[in-house]
Amino acid sequence: MNHQVPRTIRMQASDNVAIVVNDGGLPAGTAFPDGLVLLEGVPQGHKVALTDLQDGEAVIRYGVTIGYADGAIPRGSWVSERVLRMPAARSLDDLPIGTHAVDAGPRLDGYTFEGYRNKDGSVGTRNMMAITSTVQCVSGVIDYAVKRIREELLPRYPNVEDVVALEHVYGCGVAIDAPGADIPIRTIRNLSRNPNFGDSVMVVSLGCEKLPPARLFPAGAIPIGNAAPSVVTLQDQQHVGFMSMIDALMSTAEQHLQELNARRRETCPASDLVVGMQCGGSDAFSGVTANPALGFATDLIVRAGGTVMFSEVTEVRDGIDQLTARASSPEVAQAMVREMQWYDDYLVRGGVDRSANTTPGNKKGGLSNIVEKAMGSIVKSGSTAITGVLSPGDRLQQKGLIYAATPASDFICGTLQMAAGMNVHIFTTGRGTPYGLAAVPVIKVATRTELARRWHDLMDLDAGSIASGDATIEDVGWELFRMILDVASGRKTWAERWKLHNALALFNPAPVT
Incomplete structure (x- = not known):
């Protein structure tokens, strides 16, 4: 594309604003073929008024009111968060239910990936050993052991890709029986059962914490025959000195490595995919390029019989009517409303509302408020019926398009x-x-080509080609779908190549004592 030609993107015919496409934005005085002239400079991704807007008039993007003009806004003006008043949140009453529950369409057969099949029926895309902790006190010991395991044991078990410490800051100093305390407990339990860990559960306990192994993994918590976690408790009398603890961890880890090393990739249908989708560091292009492409790929995965989760309560809250309209049943709609109401109440208890979500970076990227951000976020979910809802920390029990309620x-x-x-x-x-x-x-997807070029060895896919007109949403959606299959089969992403790993972060709404 010629970057000197001024371009805007208008999402729907009813929109009275459009976003500037050009890298670096456009200066005041820029004239468009339709006669629009910019009255001031507008940065890339930011909105320009397509009509004269009166004080209090609705500002519309995505066919939705994203705010109200805080004073008169002449045609050609920069429409930023400074000149908008945010709408009130949509009521959770009288919502449409199942009015747009679109069938996924013809079954998409013949697509496969090479994965690791587990005894519980799940399929891993990686073969790793996990070490679960019951309390943060043991983290330093686990870290030391993990370094030794990688250096001394992993080379002997070439089919195991890595050993991962599931560290967290829970387990002691918490109100373990308070309302909401069950969320971090079941999260830790279900993290240990992720398909990439191959039914292998190793636990390190201190011995005096409020979350002992028996509470974290009660009888039946690992429903694989008579499976039980391997537990090393550091305060046990047989541990005399630090090296005694490390020796016990190394010995227990080796038993798990032997089991995991026997796993082999095998051809699995795309229906065994379980794909989580989210966005971060969002900008105004998120809802124009990358997230619509994800939505297209979501529909493909669902058509192939797989599972897709979309999340982030505050980033879909303003589109709750769109979600309940796509619910496959009244029960699914009610579950979504329940999660939204729970989170509304949670924010009220904390003395904030959903407007606290939008970051300075979001605003610099052209997103004026959480309403606009939500409209661009929700399109990751594609177009098909939503068939299930998960509360925070829950484990999947079904396939299809799932709303997994999480913080943003x-x-x-x-x-x-x-x-x-x-x-x-x-x-x-x-x-x-x-x-x-x-x-x-x-898999990291860039919304803009400029970012994909600048971070060429961090971004896995460039969706900015949609904004430039070099590719369609369908093109990029198919490219992403095929990339998902390749990565599920073992292809390394940039984050994996560089070993860029963020720490796990539990959601704990309960008090800390």
Whole structure:
């Protein structure tokens, strides 16, 4: 594309604003073929008024009111968060239910990947050993042991890709029986059961914490025959000195490595994919390029019989009517409303509302408020019926398009989707972030070509070609779908190559004592 030719993108015919496409934005005085002239400079991704807007008039993008003019806004003006008043949140009453529950369409057969099949029926995309902790006190000991395991044991077990410490800051100093305390407990439990860990559960306990192994893994918590976790408790009398603890960890780890080393990749249908989708460092192009491409890929995965999770409560809250309209049943719609109401109440208790979500980077990238951000976020979910809802920390029990209720925090959302059982993670970004997970491959999708070029060895896919007109949403959606299959089969993402791993972050709404 000729970057000297001024371009804007208008999402729907009813929109009275459009975003500037050109790298670096456009200066005041820029004239468009339709007669629009910019009255002031407008940065890339930011909105320009297409008509004269009166004080209090609705500002419309995506066919939705994203705000109200805070004073008169002449045609050609820059429409930023400074000149908008945010709408009130949509009521959770009288919502449409199932009015747009679109069938996925013809079954998409014949697509496969090379994965690791587990005894519980799940399929891993990586073959790793996990060490679960019951309390943060043991983290330093685990870290020391992990270094030794990687150096001394892993070379003897070439089919095991890595050993991962599932560290966290829970387990002691918490109100363990308070309302909400069950969320981090079941999250830790289900993290240990992620498909990439191959039914192998090793636990390190201190011995005096509020979350002992028996509470973390009660009878039946690992429903694989008579499977039980291997537990090393550091306060046990047989541990005399630090090296005694490390020796016990090394010995127990080797038993797990022997089991995991016997695993082999085998051809699995695309229906075994469990893909978690989220966005971070979002900008105004997120809802124009990357997230619509993810939505197209979502529809393909669902058509292939697979599972897709979309999340981030505050980043879909303003589109709740769109979600309940796509619910496959009244029960699914009610479950979505329940999660939204729970989160509304949670924010009220904290003395904030959903407007606290939007970051300075989001605004610099052209997103004026959470309403506009939500409209661009929700399109990751594609177009098909939503068939299930997960509460935070829950594990998947069904296939299809699932709403997994999580905070919008990149790290907490990724942790909860991992606990739910995802085996591939897709992450879109417009501002750029080196986010990654140690245990699940993360495919990074850039919303803008400029970012993809600048971060050429961090971004896995460039969706900016949609904005330039060089590719369609369908083109990039298919490219992403094929990339997901390749990555599920072992292809390394940039985050994996560089070993860029963010720490897991538990969601704990309960008090800390």
